[in-house]
Every structure is written in C-alpha cells, then in structure tokens.
Amino acid sequence: MSSDPLLSVAGLRTHIETEDRTVRAVDEVSFDVERGETVCVVGESGSGKSVTCESLTGIVPSPPAEIVGGSITFDGHSLADADQRLLREIRGNRIAHIFQNPQQALDPVYAVGDQITEAIELHSNAENARERAVSLLRKVGIPNAETRVDDYPHEFSGGMAQRVAIAIALAADPDLLIADEPTTAVDVTVQARLIELLRRLTGEGMSLLLVTHDFRVVASMADRVLVMFGGTIVERGSVESVFETPAHPYTQTLFESYDGLSQRADRYARDQIPSDGCRFRLGCPYAVDGCESGEQPPFESVEATAGDHSVSCVHYGDGNPDEILANADRIAATIGNTESDPEGDNGESNNE
Template identity: 40%
Template sequence: MPLMSVENLEITYMALGGRIKAVDGISFSLEQGEWMTVVGESGSGKSTLAYAIMRLVPPPGKITGGKIVFDGMNLLELDKEKLRKIRGKEIAMVFQDPMTSLDPLRRVGDQAAELFVEHEGLDMEEAKKRAEEAMRSVRLPQHVLNSYPHQLSGGQRQRVMIAMAMSLRPKLLIADEPTTALDVLVQEGIMELLNSMKEEGTSILLITHDLSLAANWSDRIMVMYAGRLAELGNTEDLVERPLHPYTKGLLDSVPDLWSDKEVKPIEGNPPDMRYPPPGCRFHPRCPMAMEICSKKEPPILSIDKRIVSCWLMAKEGGKA
C-alpha cells in the first residue's frame, strides 16, 4: 500500500472575481521512501496541492472534492486534534520563505525545543538537547540556537526549518520551493539533506519551478498545468521521452538538460484561472493541438508506468 494516495482532489478558491479551481481532479500516489517532485509554471496549483495535504489551504480556498489517504487515514475527515498531532510529526512541511513559519521574536533554539515538548512530551532540558542534535544534523553551528531568525542567512534559516522538519522523523516531508532564493551550492546542500531523509525512509514531495533540480534528485516527476495533471512518470523516462507537449516544452526551455538542443521557451502564458480555456487547458499554447483539443477535455491515460492527459496519446491507444 502506498504511504499516501490522492484521489480526484479538487480545491476551489471562492474569490470575488469568480471561482478558481486551483486543483482540478488530481490523483497520484506516493510510496514510502519515494521522492516525487511537482513541477509546473506559476499558478498551476502546486502550493495549493501542498497546503491541502497539510490541511492548511488558506481562505477563501476550500477542498471541494476528492480524498487524501495517508497511512490509511483520510486526512480530509480528521478532526483538529488529530490533525495537530499529524502535522509536524507525521507530515512536515518546509516553506519557500522560512520567515513565514519561524517566529521572528523568539530565539531559534526555543522554537526548536518547543517542537519536542509538544510532540514528544519531553521536558525543556531534554528538548534543548534534542534541538542541539537537530542543528548538528544539518551542520549548523550551535550558536544558531541562541540567534533570532533575522540574524541568520537565508540558507541557515532554511537549514533550521529542515532540521526541525527532520528531527521528528516524519513519514512525509513536503518542501515547497525550499531553495528558490538560495545560491546553487546552498541549494545542493539542502537537496542532499532531503536525500538523506529519503534514505532513512521518509517520502519527499518537492515542489519547484526548476526542472533540472527535479531531474537530478527525484524518483518521479509530476507535471501540473492550470490545476490539472499533465503528466507523471519515472524521472528518467519522462525526461528522455516526454509524452505531453507541455512536458516537452518545459524540458526544451531548460538549457542544461538537452545541451545539444536549442533552448526554446514555451510561447504564451498559463490561462487566467477564472476563465480556463475549454477542452485541454494547454491547447492555446500547444504546437501539436488538434481540433478535439479545444472541444473536449483529454482523458487521463495510463501508458506503461506513465500517466498522461493528452489527446495525442489517446489516439495512440493509451488506456483511459
């Protein structure tokens, strides 16, 4: 049984200008110890999906359909008390900007120690020792514990967040753009930390714009477009033989993956999600679009170990 399976998830923002279905019928599963990376342009619904797994979709957003089964429980049916126990301990999340989850007015050490008091019932002295260990595990110097968040660099703050997330040994770690603001070396260090968690059995769900990061580190890649799943597959397969024109477009727009190829950005922009185009949402930008693509939503096909939602593949005999 997979650690988590998401079935037909639907998340809607009831915005003033109209409803936005930011996540629209997404299904996938994640095995224990597996690293899956979600990619897609800005606004495709990646963060909304992550927040839903934490049951932290911000208002006016609501989970309007589907299921998230984690370790045998439907997360969408749990009460507040159970959720509080799961968050941090079973499922931890690292955000793009650690300042949103660190309290600027309290020392890092106190915040880290509090985690152990709350989730493991330790007394303050034991909890402080665990906080020291946690910082060591991400190679941060001990003085970080006596610092306030603003006294640390961006990379250090992100390491603190990861140290805290790792220290409770969650079954799932979600990292939403954890390295966007950081330089490449710091970024690699953070990916190595995530990988060491994976090696100890934690499942990783990484969200990024950076396809080369996804290609270098993950077992599988999920490509989202305008709230829908475009393609999902094993990293190597998907990178070497993309089936969806959107995946191909993303790969062609990255310089170092296909070094012998011309770098070509995808033309146009993702749709305004208040008025998504009919049929396949990618069709207005798709170089391969056929007549049916603007009329009917493509089926979600399963081809070998790949999932792809594209009429081109439906014609080539994929099974819906």
C-alpha cells in the first residue's frame, strides 16, 4: 500500500462569481487525509467548508463556482483538472458523499432497494445485488431490512433516510466518505446514533472527511481537525492538540461561542471579511498593524503542543503568542468541563 496520503489538497482556490464581485469561497486551502483517518472540518456557515468538499470531486456547481488554482491528488489521480469521465469514475467508486439532507441523495419515485442495487450495479457486478442491498441496509442499522428494502424514501424518518443515504454511499465500498453535516437535520439522539454508525465504518478502514458544527462529534471521532474561516484554514492539528490548545484567535471565539449543544448564530457574513491581510482581523481581539495588509499570514507551529499543530497568525513564529496561549489554556479548561462524548447505540433502533 502506498504511504502517500489518500487525499492531498494543496493551495486549492475556488471562486464564485456573483453579480457584483468574485467571492474567494476557497482560498489557498491545503490539507491531507491519510488512509483510515478521520479529518473533521469546523467553522461557521460561509467559511468554505462545503465548497471545499464539493470542489474535491467536481460537484461544486459550475458556473458560478470555478476551481481557479491548486491541486487535488487522490490516490495518485489529479482531480482538480480531471475530465468528467475520471471524476465520475472516482465519484461514487472511490469517494462517496453524504449531505445534510438525505433526501438530496434519494429519488422519491424508486424504492430504496432499487436505488442501492443501482449503485451496486454501477460500481461492481450485479450478482446478488438485492441481497447485497439488504445486507447494506442491515449494516447501517435499518431494522427489518428484508422488508424495508422495498419501501420508498418518504416511508423513512430523517435519521433512517440518512442511514439509507449512507448505504447508497457504501455500495461501492469507497475509500473516502465525505460527509457534509450529515447529522444537522436530525435530533440529538438520532445524531448520536448516526455518529456511532460513522465511527463504526471508519473502524473498518474507510477514511472520513467530516464537516460538522458539533464539537462533541469532533472530540469523539476526529484524528485531525481543520478550522476554517473566510474560505481558508486558520488552524490545523491533531484533535488532542487543538482541544488542549485552541491556538488561533478565531478557534477560540468558536469554542467560546459553543454552548455544548449547538453553536450560536453565525456571526461573520462573507462581505464583512476583508480581502487583504488576515481574514479574521475585524473580529480579532489581538489584531495589530501587521494584520492589515498582505496575504493571510503563513502557518506557524504552535510551540506549546507536540506534533503537527499550526496556525495562520502573526503572533506565532517570531512574534509573541503568550497572551493568546494563556486564553487557550482557560478555554481548554472550560471545554474539559463541558465536553461530552455522544453515546451511541448499536444502530438498531427504529425510533428515528
């Protein structure tokens, strides 16, 4: 097996043309996903999380969006400039997506079993496709899968429909699942069950790129965390290091605004984010003159923590981050007191 990352994104830039301006929705985004790794992407709405995910397999709506720079390498395949034939082959076969609204992936006029068998037949031989569909429904925790395979999407609750969407995503046995806020539309109990399901699937070796607002989910299943603001990554590191030392001023405001169950309303509209200097400078309590011009600051290591933990902030590197790190300690202590691990079940409940 190759030791290269399964997915490597470098300097990705995706722009969206609006009537009056060009929005840099994804700007110089770089990260890797290793084989079997779970990488969580956090940040407020409009921070570029979804556009980043959709850019990876070419499903970002184009126009108005367009990848204008950077590279996306998936298991040796270059995807940023790939033709539609290769993207279709990779999409579904090797990389699968699930979305916030499972109905986005389900066709209301076909029984779910037909939709799963279609996915199986598209990506492998059709032999025993129905039995395999039933087996996939069982795997994702649909009770009475033998009979429910003939039901239609509207006959499933939100949580169960998301399980069906996951079954379709798994039909091709993908190497990477990209899940964009898959639990946002369901209640807390169902969220916990779905997260437990995803955790079980990653335990079988699948890589997961998970967009979520929920820090409990991040804490319970991420290997690494990417924090996005204004279309770019501002902090990245192992889940332990980011939770022990939330080192970027934006990460700190994100953590502080989290009340343990949900994040408060998103506070930064895209048109309030400056196009030069640090993207976060208008909301940053540590901003200095050097934050106002040039590009987003380069990534610098967070000395206080071990491993690959870095932030895009002028106070690190040759600067003095002591005040920010002192605040990080205070926030980490608060998180430690309120953080809870979502308890899941074995995925067999029918009450979703």
